[in-house]
Amino acid sequence: MSLxxxxxxxxxxxxGDITTGAVNVPVYQTSTYKQDGLGENRGWExxxxxxxxxxxxxxxxxxxxxxxxxxxxxSGLAAINTVLSLFKAGDKLIVSDNIYGGTFRILDNVFxxxxxxxxxxxxxxxxxxxxxxxxxxxxxxxxxxxxxxLTITDIGAVAEIAHKHNKLLIVDNTFLTPYxxxxxxxxxxxxxxxGTKYLGGHSDTVSGLAVVxxxxxxxxxxxxxxxIGGVLAPWDSFLIIRGIKTLGVRMDRHVSNAGKIAxxxxxxxxxxxxxxxxxxxxxxxxxxxxxxxGAGAMISFVLKEKYxxxxxxxxxxxxxxxxxxxxxxxxxxxPASMTHAAISxxxxxxxxxxxxxxxxxxxxxxxxxxxxxxxxxxxxxxx
Ligand SMILES: *Cc1c(COP(=O)(O)O)cnc(C)c1O
Numbered sequence: 001m002s003l004x005x006x007x008x009x010x011x012x013x014x015x016g017d018i019t020t021g022a023v024n025v026p027v028y029q030t031s032t033y034k035q036d037g038l039g040e041n042r043g044w045e046x047x048x049x050x051x052x053x054x055x056x057x058x059x060x061x062x063x064x065x066x067x068x069x070x071x072x073x074x075s076g077l078a079a080i081n082t083v084l085s086l087f088k089a090g091d092k093l094i095v096s097d098n099i100y101g102g103t104f105r106i107l108d109n110v111f112x113x114x115x116x117x118x119x120x121x122x123x124x125x126x127x128x129x130x131x132x133x134x135x136x137x138x139x140x141x142x143x144x145x146x147x148x149x150l151t152i153t154d155i156g157a158v159a160e161i162a163h164k165h166n167k168l169l170i171v172d173n174t175f176l177t178p179y180x181x182x183x184x185x186x187x188x189x190x191x192x193x194x195g196t197k198y199l200g201g202h203s204d205t206v207s208g209l210a211v212v213x214x215x216x217x218x219x220x221x222x223x224x225x226x227x228i229g230g231v232l233a234p235w236d237s238f239l240i241i242r243g244i245k246t247l248g249v250r251m252d253r254h255v256s257n258a259g260k261i262a263x264x265x266x267x268x269x270x271x272x273x274x275x276x277x278x279x280x281x282x283x284x285x286x287x288x289x290x291x292x293x294g295a296g297a298m299i300s301f302v303l304k305e306k307y308x309x310x311x312x313x314x315x316x317x318x319x320x321x322x323x324x325x326x327x328x329x330x331x332x333x334x335p336a337s338m339t340h341a342a343i344s345x346x347x348x349x350x351x352x353x354x355x356x357x358x359x360x361x362x363x364x365x366x367x368x369x370x371x372x373x374x375x376x377x378x379x380x381x382x383x
Contacts, residue, residue, distance in 0.1 A: 152284025
């Protein structure tokens with residue numbers, strides 16, 4: 001029976017324990033497995049290579065993304081590290097001009113040392129992707145919405161360009177999750193997640209995931225996952241499965257809160273700019289609407305000059321100043337000094353990550369309480 005996403009969140013993948021009937025997949029807290037004789041195992045050998053709890057999560061995320069093969073890693077960056085290890089010296093990647101700071105850091109300070117290079121392109125502009133493609137380019141790497149300016153890239157259109165030139169399209173789907181957007185169905189070859197964010201959803205577990213459709217690509221990734229070893233632990237796999245069960249109801253509230261807050265901010269007179277792809281005024285609005293079923297719950301905004309952003313952060317009472325996003329609680333951060341500090345001041349300025357930029361991960365609290373907290377903190381920050 002083919003299930004819709006709300007049912008898949010709860011029953012996708014393995015759906016309970018085959019051996020005992022337990023409705024939850026148990027935490028198989030084991031590093032190794034008894035072999036019945038030389039070369040005779042029961043499908044499991046060693047937990048870096050495979051673990052039933054991790055396997056259940058891997059099957060679940062593959063179902064949710066409408067892919068075939070899922071992989072779970074110790075963090076989003078461990079997933080990214082493994083995916084980038086598909087490439088070799090001399091290869092180049094085209095990368096969205098605003099991406100997660102850690103993704104930029106691993107490209108710039110780790111893979112570049114192995115002569116796997118990158119070129120930053122505004123991927124919302126299809127012509128500039130086309131212009132940047134040459135023989136050395138092996139993949140296009142996109143976030144949509146991108147971090148932290150929520151820039152929207154037309155995933156289907158980029159897939160077409162990438163495939164026309166025989167390149168892979170990799171999409172980091174952390175901000176929308178498969179509940180709102182499924183990049184593999186739009187033509188992407190690899191989807192990446194930081195499961196730390198909405199999938200886990202409770203700011204209590206660091207994890208990463210990758211999903212593909214193609215068997216040959218899956219074989220390479222599986223080889224690399226085992227060879228590099230950055231796998232997700234059984235207990236953490238259990239927590240992400242548990243988080244995913246409520247993803248749908250959480251996302252509905254996240255998105256409805258974010259819509260109300262973005263609209264309030266836009267009309268408040270406190271800000272000079274709001275970035276939220278769910279606003280009709282946002283340049284990515286139409287494309288976002290076409291390729292996703294919701295705009296997510298990340299909002300960025302720039303306070304007007306008469307407000308002191310340092311004082312604003314200090315004055316918040318309900319909303320917490322912290323790294324990360326996607327948890328049930330509302331978090332704000334200062335990209336220039338926190339999440340995107342790894343990017344040089346020059347590049348930050350060029351792409352629009354100004355010092356006054358505030359990134360807001362809208363939680364599932366009462367929207368009016370959140371608006372009241374923003375209002376009092378902004379007013380308290382007047383210079
Ligand atoms: C957090 C994040 C990552 C990195 O994930 P970790 O779990 O922190 O390693 C990658 N991409 C995006 C979009 C993120 O928000």
